Amino acid sequence: MIRPFRGFARILACALALGPAAALAGPDDDKAMAPGDAGITPGTSATTTTTSGDTLTRQYFGRTPHNLVVTLYTLTNKNGMSVSVMNYGATITSIRAPDRNGKLDDVVLGYDKFTPYLAMRDYFGATVGRYANRIARGRFTLYKVDYQLPLNDPPNSLHGGWVGFNRRLWNFEQVESDTPAVRFTYLSKDGEEGYPGNLYVSVTFSLNDDNELRISYSATTDKPTILNLSNHSYFNLGGAGSGTILADLVMLHADKFTPVDRTLIPTGEIQDVAGTPYDFRQPTAVGAHIKELDDRPQGYDFNYVLNKGYFSNYGLAATVEDPASGRRLDVYTDQPGIQFYSGNFLTGSYAGRERKRYVQYSGLVLETQHYPDSPNHDNFPSTVLQPGEEFHSTTVYKFSVEN
Ligand code: BGC
Numbered sequence: 001m002i003r004p005f006r007g008f009a010r011i012l013a014c015a016l017a018l019g020p021a022a023a024l025a026g027p028d029d030d031k032a033m034a035p036g037d038a039g040i041t042p043g044t045s046a047t048t049t050t051t052s053g054d055t056l057t058r059q060y061f062g063r064t065p066h067n068l069v070v071t072l073y074t075l076t077n078k079n080g081m082s083v084s085v086m087n088y089g090a091t092i093t094s095i096r097a098p099d100r101n102g103k104l105d106d107v108v109l110g111y112d113k114f115t116p117y118l119a120m121r122d123y124f125g126a127t128v129g130r131y132a133n134r135i136a137r138g139r140f141t142l143y144k145v146d147y148q149l150p151l152n153d154p155p156n157s158l159h160g161g162w163v164g165f166n167r168r169l170w171n172f173e174q175v176e177s178d179t180p181a182v183r184f185t186y187l188s189k190d191g192e193e194g195y196p197g198n199l200y201v202s203v204t205f206s207l208n209d210d211n212e213l214r215i216s217y218s219a220t221t222d223k224p225t226i227l228n229l230s231n232h233s234y235f236n237l238g239g240a241g242s243g244t245i246l247a248d249l250v251m252l253h254a255d256k257f258t259p260v261d262r263t264l265i266p267t268g269e270i271q272d273v274a275g276t277p278y279d280f281r282q283p284t285a286v287g288a289h290i291k292e293l294d295d296r297p298q299g300y301d302f303n304y305v306l307n308k309g310y311f312s313n314y315g316l317a318a319t320v321e322d323p324a325s326g327r328r329l330d331v332y333t334d335q336p337g338i339q340f341y342s343g344n345f346l347t348g349s350y351a352g353r354e355r356k357r358y359v360q361y362s363g364l365v366l367e368t369q370h371y372p373d374s375p376n377h378d379n380f381p382s383t384v385l386q387p388g389e390e391f392h393s394t395t396v397y398k399f400s401v402e403n
Contacts, residue, residue: 035068035087035169052209053078056180061086062114068169070114075180075207080104083207088117089166090184090203092125092233097399100326105239109363112353122346123232126166127203128159130188130195132230133339133372136265140375142224149194156263161193181206197223211399219391227385228370234343234363235329237322241356245364246287251319252280252340254304258371268377270305278302286342286364299344303337303371310336310381318366321402332396333368336381341365368395
């Protein structure tokens, strides 16, 4: 599935003229655009066509409270499927995928404008880090040094703290490839949100003609640190805002999961799903056993231990099918776990696209990642990144239809 980078022809450039030359930014990346780059203004866009006829469009999306420009990239393949990603939080704002009749709909919760993302607290489409998921009481110890992270989900730390990667403006650059691709980079400074080490992180999004959205992460650090990166898209294969995901059939390639305490911190056990409402080894409607769950708010919010093993084996982790539209999503990853979250905390308190309310269960999240609170559990795969090491990880979301 990985296509080698080949040089690509810039057949069509600039639907409308770009502004002043972009500032240069990024530690070792002289082509990266600085966050807030003023090279693009409201109403302007620039489109590049790859050798395979796919397109990559860059446009103005809004301004941060500090008046920095937020840029949106849209990757479109020859089937008409598109993925939009902005540099605020390296966030997927839209995925338009065909149903069994070829009709395109947006299948992720999100907004067509930037401003609502500032108020939203549910991580729609965002890149989450430095440590995705929870760390108990925000504490961990690394080489005898104790660290304290912000308790933004009391009594725990969640998704990197108050200002996690989802609330940062990332640098960006187009990637030379025969498929449309954009790379976002970010330097997370030593001590930021309590984490040790200057961490240079990059996330690349690409879309091929097999309707595969590939997300590739990489990172390096100058001090030992902990790292867990994921994407937090809420999928609704029937169309965002069209209803709930309770009738979706989910299959998880996991015989075991990590049970949690009342604050959603793993107890440390690795338990069989067999005979429990957590069993998704066969395609099962999300709503089939949801009422049997004790957790409040009721719903799935668990890390599943993927059968393919701990050691960076790449393979199929999850499948979702929406019987009504025929859309199907297959999730492949090299990560050891997947957090299946059924949107339990969504309240419908803010309107989404076309003013549709995103209510409880209106999207499901499949976060490929390490297990929650791994730094405090010696029996979980390690999330420590050492200086001199290069972290690499890939997740693919493949869209297709069932007839
Ligand atoms: C977590 C949920 C949390 C949600 C926030 C998910 O990754 O598992 O517990 O409420 O993120 O949007």
